[in-house]
Amino acid sequence: MDKKVQPNEPLVTHIYTADPSAHVYEGKIYVYPSHDLDHNGPSNDNGDQYAMEDYHVLSMENLDSPCVDHGEALHVKDIPWAKQQLWAPDAAFKNNTYYLYFPARDKDDIFRIGVATSDNPAGPFTPQESYIPGSFSIDPAVLVDEDDKAYIYFGGLWGGQLEKWQTGTFRPDGEGPALDAPALGPIVAELSDDMLTFKGDPQEIKIVDEDGNPILAGDEERRFFEGPWVHKYKDYYYLSYSTGTTHLIAYATSKSPTGPFTYKGTILTPVTGWTTHHSIVQFEGKWYLFYHDCSLSDGVDHKRSVKFTELKYNADGTIQTIDYNSL
Numbered sequence: 001m002d003k004k005v006q007p008n009e010p011l012v013t014h015i016y017t018a019d020p021s022a023h024v025y026e027g028k029i030y031v032y033p034s035h036d037l038d039h040n041g042p043s044n045d046n047g048d049q050y051a052m053e054d055y056h057v058l059s060m061e062n063l064d065s066p067c068v069d070h071g072e073a074l075h076v077k078d079i080p081w082a083k084q085q086l087w088a089p090d091a092a093f094k095n096n097t098y099y100l101y102f103p104a105r106d107k108d109d110i111f112r113i114g115v116a117t118s119d120n121p122a123g124p125f126t127p128q129e130s131y132i133p134g135s136f137s138i139d140p141a142v143l144v145d146e147d148d149k150a151y152i153y154f155g156g157l158w159g160g161q162l163e164k165w166q167t168g169t170f171r172p173d174g175e176g177p178a179l180d181a182p183a184l185g186p187i188v189a190e191l192s193d194d195m196l197t198f199k200g201d202p203q204e205i206k207i208v209d210e211d212g213n214p215i216l217a218g219d220e221e222r223r224f225f226e227g228p229w230v231h232k233y234k235d236y237y238y239l240s241y242s243t244g245t246t247h248l249i250a251y252a253t254s255k256s257p258t259g260p261f262t263y264k265g266t267i268l269t270p271v272t273g274w275t276t277h278h279s280i281v282q283f284e285g286k287w288y289l290f291y292h293d294c295s296l297s298d299g300v301d302h303k304r305s306v307k308f309t310e311l312k313y314n315a316d317g318t319i320q321t322i323d324y325n326s327l
């Protein structure tokens with residue numbers, strides 16, 4: 001009998017997995033992670049250590065069942081425009097089709113976002129010939145709203161190259177804003193009805209404090225770094241993200257899917273390892289945080305494992321902070 005999943009334990013141990021995007025499809029939980037590889041390549045702020053080449057889709061009947069690895073769902077060699085580094089993906093369901101959104105470096109070493117399709121949530125996925133026109137940076141996350149409009153959120157600093165796009169075109173020498181200037185926000189674009197292109201130009205999301213002032217670039221406990229995720233709870237959109245250098249999962253809320261979002265607090269304190277990345281999903285009446293850490297590899301940053309834990313709201317809609325050290 002296969003081992004059942006447990007909260008705060010790796011979903012699988014036969015491969016390293018990271019950057020989990022969890023969804024409920026066909027009554028089961030599907031997780032779309034990155035697939036971390038063991039290698040002796042360079043490790044640096046450019047993220048060269050994250051040299052992933054393919055995606056595996058995981059699924060569970062429920063959170064007290066074994067986790068199934070459905071095998072390779074997409075490989076970089078089958079993506080015509082991509083050169084390397086299949087980083088954090090997400091999936092969406094619309095038009096009776098499953099869509100896998102993923103970042104990769106193109107042949108010019110510029111991160112772009114691609115999309116691949118399948119009629120099965122576990123894949124295999126067939127990629128489009130080219131990346132989404134006008135896409136850039138990393139960490140796509142897609143929200144299909146109750147009115148059936150779909151939004152893609154993306155962006156990441158440093159290796160994710162978001163700083164290099166501030167003028168609207170790629171500037172290899174682009175640097176982040178001054179520490180006392182507004183921080184860069186994640187990017188949002190509405191997706192076309194066929195889910196394959198952007199409807200309009202991507203827009204930067206503003207994240208502000210309770211007084212409406214922009215979160216500043218030097219405010220590393222609160223400013224956006226990478227890994228945006230948007231979910232809906234009651235009447236609010238919740239934008240959650242990694243703060244990078246301070247290793248928090250933080251969140252902000254808005255009445256609109258495109259913001260501005262008001263900073264609210266910390267969801268998850270720092271995990272073992274440099275990166276932190278998450279998703280939030282409701283299943284059978286409870287809410288769950290999917291996250292990763294490097295405990296299985298004893299802290300090797302590019303060998304991470306996906307886990308889950310319950311997430312709770314307070315009566316006022318704020319999220320209770322999860323202390324990683326007490327999990």
Ligand code: FUB
Nearest residue numbers: 050087088226227275277
């Ligand atoms: O897995 C590679 C990168 O590390 C992701 O794209 C980031 O979110 C961080 O987890």
